[in-house]
Amino acid sequence: GAGVSQSPSNKVTEKGKDVELRCDPISGHTALYWYRQSLGQGLEFLIYFQGNSAPDKSGLPSDRFSAERTGGSVSTLTIQRTQQEDSAVYLCASSLKGSGSPLHFGNGTRLTVT
Amino acid sequence: DQQVKQNSPSLSVQEGRISILNCDYTNSMFDYFLWYKKYPAEGPTFLISISSIKDKNEDGRFTVFLNKSAKHLSLHIVPSQPGDSAVYFCAVGNSGNTPLVFGKGTRLSVIA
Numbered sequence: 001g002a003g004v005s006q007s008p009s010n011k012v013t014e015k016g017k018d019v020e021l022r023c024d025p026i027s028g029h030t031a032l033y034w035y036r037q038s039l040g041q042g043l044e045f046l047i048y049f050q051g052n053s054a055p056d057k058s059g060l061p062s063d064r065f066s067a068e069r070t071g072g073s074v075s076t077l078t079i080q081r082t083q084q085e086d087s088a089v090y091l092c093a094s095s096l097k098g099s100g101s102p103l104h105f106g107n108g109t110r111l112t113v114t
Numbered sequence: 115d116q117q118v119k120q121n122s123p124s125l126s127v128q129e130g131r132i133s134i135l136n137c138d139y140t141n142s143m144f145d146y147f148l149w150y151k152k153y154p155a156e157g158p159t160f161l162i163s164i165s166s167i168k169d170k171n172e173d174g175r176f177t178v179f180l181n182k183s184a185k186h187l188s189l190h191i192v193p194s195q196p197g198d199s200a201v202y203f204c205a206v207g208n209s210g211n212t213p214l215v216f217g218k219g220t221r222l223s224v225i226a
Binding site for chain 2: 004033035040041042043045048056059091093100102103104105106107108
């Protein structure tokens, strides 16, 4: 596709359930990033992939969060045993080569944990 | 402690006038600076960038200024148009493999 695609666009889940968020980056982009934006906050970095490997996982808030990327393309972000503080917009971005090139964002997944 | 600060949460400007959005950063190792624009329910879109070897970069109505000694960058939009109303995020990074760090954003309202 022409841009970064994320699904679902909205997800409402009960506290304690697991959720999986998907990101399809721009074709040919080697770097993929996950950020999240909580209400009234800026973009908080979660994890970064270069190809299929994740050199920087420093932003993952807890061990309930994990992400993988397969085939150098699609990535999934999994949140286990969701908590209300996980409610946020989860944004995926890709870039052509990582450092020094701009990120192109998807429209995000709005996660609401009730 | 915030590495990137956008101290004005909101800004209101009349159509046709100049909009100036400001951003301060703390780490002198940053050498790549960007502005993003975000409409509601959409992801941020890349607007303009500047590297540390320059102090100004212009693209149409948008100009980014970088003052390395003050660790300050600004985005000028002139003339401002109602369609420019959005949240603007400043982002900083470096040429190593580190992710961009974003500010909290400034909501710009351009009034017709």
